[in-house]
Amino acid sequence: MSWAGKLLRVNLTAGTVKSEPLNMEWARAYLGSRGLGSKYLISEIDPKVDPLAAENKLIWATGPLTGTMASTGGRYTVITKGPLTGAIACSNSGGYFGAELKMAGWDMVIVEGKSAKPVYLHISDDEAELRDAAHLWGQSVWKTEEILKSSLQDPLIRVSSIGKAGENGVLFAAVVNDLHRAAGRSGVGAVMGSKNLKAIAVRGTKGVGNIRDPKAFMKTTFEKKKILAENAVTGQGLPAYGTQVLMNVINEIGALPTRNHRDVQFEGAKDISAEAMVTPRESDGKKHLVTNQACFGCTIACGRISKMDEGHFTVQNKPQYWGANGGLEYEAAWALGAANGVNDLEALQYANLLCNEEGFDPISFGATVGAVMELYEMGVLTAEQLGIDAKFGSAQALAHFAEITAKGEGFGKEIGQGSKRLTEKYGYPDLSMSVKGQEFPAYDGRAIQGIGLAYATSNRGACHLRGYTIASEVLGIPVKTDPVESEGKPELVKAFQDATAAFDSSGLCVFTTFAWGVADLAPQLQAACDEAFTTEELEKIGERIWNMEREFNNAAGFTSKDDSLPKRLLTEAAKTGASKGMVSKLPEMLPKYYAARGWDTEGRPTAETRARLSL
Structure with a gap:
């Protein structure tokens, strides 16, 4: 079992x-x-x-x-x-x-x-x-x-x-x-x-020995690994470039949030991309990327191992950071880089290492720094308060903020409260690029309409991994949908959210879903656990989990008003790229999403939905 x-x-x-x-x-x-x-x-x-x-x-x-x-x-x-x-x-x-x-x-x-x-x-x-x-x-x-x-x-x-x-x-x-x-x-x-x-x-020395049908399990897992190996994303793109393969792709279509979402394209994206990580540096002729790395049992190996330029200002007197270390992934590289207008790859790696070393989320940290830099350029925050000149694009400011946040010193204490509390304190709450208090990941909801809806409705606050519609809207997996089109996105978002809940709950990585659907997960669970785990049953389990999380949030005090996006995405049109002139169409997508979910107009699961899902 x-x-x-x-x-x-x-x-x-x-x-x-x-x-x-x-x-x-x-x-x-x-x-x-x-x-x-x-x-x-x-x-x-x-x-x-x-x-x-x-x-x-x-x-x-x-x-x-x-x-x-x-x-x-x-x-x-x-x-x-x-x-x-x-x-x-x-x-x-x-x-x-x-x-x-x-x-x-x-x-x-x-x-x-x-x-x-x-x-x-x-x-x-x-x-x-x-x-x-x-x-x-x-x-x-x-x-x-x-x-x-x-x-x-x-x-x-x-x-x-x-x-x-x-x-x-x-x-x-x-x-x-x-x-x-x-x-x-x-x-x-x-x-x-x-x-x-x-x-x-x-x-643990016991192993996992209680597989229901070991022969069937070996057979099906072998077949599914073959699918991963032959897929363009899981067999080629992710092993070679990691998640960073997305940096130039997302920038080119005009969906890379830049300088706290003021822009949707970053002129320095190529300098902090996967391609930059494998190109020898001018300073010492060495590559930033050393090799890739896999987690337990993983046949994709998207992890990065990198080595910094020992002469870079962030580490020139800190030999503890000179060895091979965990490298940048796309979300971190975006949050520490484009979100702040910083195109210094080594500074991004240094800040990322501090996030790993002292244990804090580079996405929320980087996005909060983006809000700080905007408040600084507006004159709301001063160099005296921050301890440094903090214009957009300053690698020195990024490194300084990472250090003081890690230590909990000075203004770092305020950064550590996240962008929602920080921007509210200084009188500009609309500058927090967050949903339910959690900062956005690396995709703009104006340029990619489905992901905007996914952010707004995510049960844990803005999140790309709770319904990665980028797969469909950008990469064409499992079907290609137009990123700037809002029609059909409520149903797409629901399907991705439910499937992801099932994959997350199985103990497998969501990156497998670039190649697998729920129909590929089902036979593995059937062989390991119980024949009752059919594709239909797993889809229902995913939907049950989503609705259970939603009901907890409703009981915690969240309402339909919290299924929103920052004013900037709803009122300020994208200036460049394929979505030039567009804002998020969330207001027209949200009621259709509620209907697709079987919720009332306030975003609460109806009695019929609760009964169908045995909640």
Whole structure:
């Protein structure tokens, strides 16, 4: 059946650690990872709880295919009520931690309460205990992992931890594993820090042995890996260039948000693109990109390993950053680069390393810096306040802001609250490019209409990974739709959102969906778990998960008014590119989306929809 069949419940207030059987009825209705973890969270907390209060809970959840030989079976999610948004937060990560947790025999870890002092959770197969973390508090993610591997005398232990950002209450703090993989968005790391939980260190030696039909599973996973290998995106583009392959593509069609969304094309995009990463530098003749890297069980290997120019101003006296490190991915490169008008690839890599090292989301950080730079150019913020001249395009300002946000010093404390709170404080809330308080990723909703609707309706705030319509609107997968056309987009967005919920909950990576549909996921789950997981059933599970998340947000106080976009996207037309003269057509798409979802005009699931989905 592929689930381990048990979860670990950790009460930090009492200092207790207990094993519980997994609710298998829920597992069959919500799969695992995102779906099942969210079901547990929603069943156990008050939707109106303060995200940073002890009463909020934090869940690490694997899926039924996590730790198996299915391609990309290394994913896990961290689920909580998010401090950045106040909405449900569910952040997905790769690397090796998720598979290790599953191989130790656990589907989930539910953390509740708050410890009186810093602790970490040590798991070795069936044995689990809370241990003192006084020696780890104040350490970076990288140092924490190094200390734990050394003190526990196990180089193969896997660590999921927070850095200074999580400790200091940065509202977009991440939970980082394997040095450069992160449950990055919505502030899950801030919740971990508020509970005085520094890390989870896990070692699993059991494997995942309870596959329902091992021969059928081997056969179907082999067939599906072949599809990934032969696909232009998963077999060629992502392995060669990583997600950064999109930088020039999105810029050329006029959908690259630039200088806090004032523009939709960045004249410096080519300097921070995948192509730039593989071109020898003028300064030292070496390439920025060293190699690619894969997460557990992944046959795509889209991860980047990069080496900085040792003479660059950001690192010339910091040899700790001279080695090969986790490299830039598209969203981070956009947020640290185009969003701020910065075209210095090395400065972007430096800021990205600080995000990894101290555990904070480069998307929200970079987008918040974009708002800061606009406020500075307007004269609302001064160099005295910021500690630096912060015009759009300043690599020095970007590096400075990354350093002070990582340390929680000076104006960095305000940046760490995110763009919504920062722009409200200084009287210009419309300059926060966010939905429900979470900053946009790297696509403009005027130039790509479907993604604008996906941002507005995402349950965790603005997000591209909750319904990646870019696949259809830009790449033509599975069918090509016109990015500037709004007709048909409500139905497209719903279909992507539901399918993604199913993939997220299985324990596999959403990048497989460039080549696979739900019909490719179904036989893998049938062989591993249960023949009941048909394509139709998985589509229904995805829709059930989406509606469950929506109902939690409604109960937390969100309404249809929160399914909106910043004024800039609704009233300021794009100046260049294919969408020149256009704004987002959200007002005409949203009612059709509600109708497609089976919701009332206020965005609430109807009684009929709830009954159909067994909510």
